[in-house]
Amino acid sequence: MSKVRVLVGTRKGAFILTSDGKRESWSVSGPHFSGWEVYHLKGSPVDPNRLYASQSSSWSGQVIQRSNDGGETWAPVGNKFVYEGVAGTHQWYDGTPHPWEFKRVWHLEPSLTDPDTVYAGVEDAAFFKTTDGGQNWQELPGLRGHGSGPHWQPGAGGMCLHTILPDPTNPARIFIAISAAGAFRTDDAGQTWRPINKGLHSQYIPEPTAEVGHCVHHMAFHKSRPNVLFMQKHWDVMRSDDAGDSWHEVSGNLPTDFGFVIDVNANEPDTIYVVPIKSDAEHFPPEGKLRVYRSRTGGNQWEALTNGLPQSNCYVNVFRDAMSVDSLDQCGVYFGTTGGQVYASSDAGDSWTPIVRDLPAVLSVEVQTLE
Amino acid sequence: MIRVYLPGHLRALANINGEVELEVAGQVTQRSVLDALEQRYPMLEGTIRDHITGKRRSFLRFFACQEDLSHESPDAPLPDAVVSGTEPFLVVGAIAGGLATLEPARLLLVGSGAPATLKTPFYHMPNNFHHNEPTPSQMIRFTNEIRNPSRHQVVCDT
DSSP, X not given: OOEEEEEEEETTEEEEEEEETTOOSOEEEEEESTTSEEEEEEEOSSSTTOEEEEEEETTTEEEEEEESSTTSSOEEOXXXXXXXXXXXXXXXXXXXXXXXOOOEEEEEEEOSSOTTOEEEEEETTEEEEESSTTSXXXXXXXXXXXXXXXXXXXXXXXXXXXXXXXXXXXXXOEEXXXXXXXXXXXXXXXXXXXXXXXXXXXXXXXXXTOSSOOOEEEEEEXXXXXXXXXXXXXXXXXXXXSTTSSXXXXXXXXXXXXXXXXXXXXXXXXXXXXXXXXXXXXXXXXXXXXXEEEESSSSSOOEEEOTTSOOSSOOOOOOTBOEEEOOSSSOOEEEEOTTSOEEEESSTTSSOEXXXXXXXXXXXXXXXXXX | OEEEEOOHHHHHHHTOOSOEEEOOOSSOBHHHHHHHHHHHOGGGTTTSBOTTTOOBOTTEEEEETTEEOTTSXXXXXXXXXXXXXXXXXXXXXXXXXXXXXXXXXHHHHHHHSSOGGGOOOOOEEOTTTTTOOOOHHHHHHHHHHHHOTTOSOEEEOO
């Protein structure tokens, strides 16, 4: 029988939630790495018991943890993230040059084909890779070396590379996103990159349609159709049908086009999910109602999903890496909140139940569907 | 034998219970002690000193014999009491504050993660700690405040 494992990173440790395929009864293990921020943890698609976790703190910096047994035990691996060559500068919030400084790993993306190969998206934005299970990390400097690098600026959360999407149909192609530089694509396995931001419009930057400078919050695709990308931007939900070469807005009837998460139903490539949030200073759901919005048409037409979600006095946020889906026949959808709840739907979003209610603020949610 | 006491989050990372006892060859300095510590516990590399610069991470401090050694040269000899093992070399995690009124004993416990009987140094960081380290004079003032047994309360400045 299938099992589902939900990997939850929080402000104060990691938690692992497991259930059988019915997804009715859940066990919770953790906190792992208690007291540390766990920005992200994720399992290898080819060896689901191989997990990687990004553990960090303001006191002691970055640690990478690896598990070979599905999270039962963990061991620290390499934590040395060094920019290649002269690090150079990017723009600071006030537009002055600021040296590139490593702060933390935001996202770990295990390879689709090799459990020892993992990509890491870091702050200040750069793209790293390990091929020995996390012992050693090397920057692929072509991304930062793109001519626009000195003009990148941090978003409110820092200048983070937070999204990594390897194309399952083309091993040389990877999509990434940086807040607040925008989206980029490589077609040669990370050696060179180009911005893919045509069609994005950001009214808060000096040149609203600039090649870089857009605050992309998250991106997602369906693995069977990686040329169709969906994006939650600082403002606007966007869609590309040509692997990012051009984008058009699909915010449609959303109550607010601001938010962080976006994900795609594992069985229906045109069914997508977002959680609208009020911009800019408030960062909580409009009207105090926590609503997931689902489009079954690849955008523009959206329906509010509220069954089981608090519809009054709810003022949590849902961070950019805190939504994921399983791949069971009836797609499960999961998201975590800054209030420490992890909500799950086993019916593609029609109804929701909190798996767990009182964790530390949730930073990331990843789901593994296990046979 | 050199005794090293780490903050709780690093003891957990390295799976250490209590103090670490290290043999240190040659002169006993911050650098030689931390080199020996990292040799035995490689997972601590980069968590106390920056990987690239080798400098102490900003939110950690070094103390021994009730003195703040954080701004001493990493190659300066450590006090004789540390060399002899009479006193531990302490790596202490800073804590951030806001306006608070707390009992000194509680502060000692929270600030050091160590038993209060160690008389472990402690310091308070101002609210803008993300950008500024406290100055040595701030540290000494605050440390003296919490050591003064006549005071029953300490008000953290913000």
